[in-house]
Amino acid sequence: MTPVPTDALEERILRRMPVEIAVLAAVFGLAACLLLDPLAGLFVFAGGLFAALGFIWLRQSLTRFLSREKKGALRSGIGLYALRLALICATFLLIILVYPRKIIAFAAGFSAVVPVALLEGVRGLLLMRTWKD
Secondary structure, eight states, X not given: OOOOOHHHHHHHHHHHHHHHHHHHHHHHHHHHHHHTOHHHHHHHHHHHXXXXXXXXXXXXXXXXXXXXXXXXXXXXXXXXHHHHHHHHHHHHHHHHHHOGGGHHHHHHHHTTHHHHXXXXXXXXXXXXXXXXX
């Protein structure tokens, strides 16, 4: 087995994670649909899709910021991340106002990024040839 270059491995992981988040959200959504109600399943799935899109956007914006000069990148980054936080808060507020009993379902789908990141971390550790130098 030939060792995989670290940059290529990281790039593959970062491309794969949004798809895994959406798939896990679909599985969670189907389970919620069967165990709770169809609207809860839809909110779980929507939360996962929102998390996957947020992950894609975060990755693209980080790449753009890191390619700029430091002062301009810092200013743009802070503004864009403040906008991102405001959009996430607005989404949660809208769901709370319209469907207050479904906010937990949306948050569960939105949290699908956590087990996916944990799984990818464990997978990355298992792919390392040595843990110490």
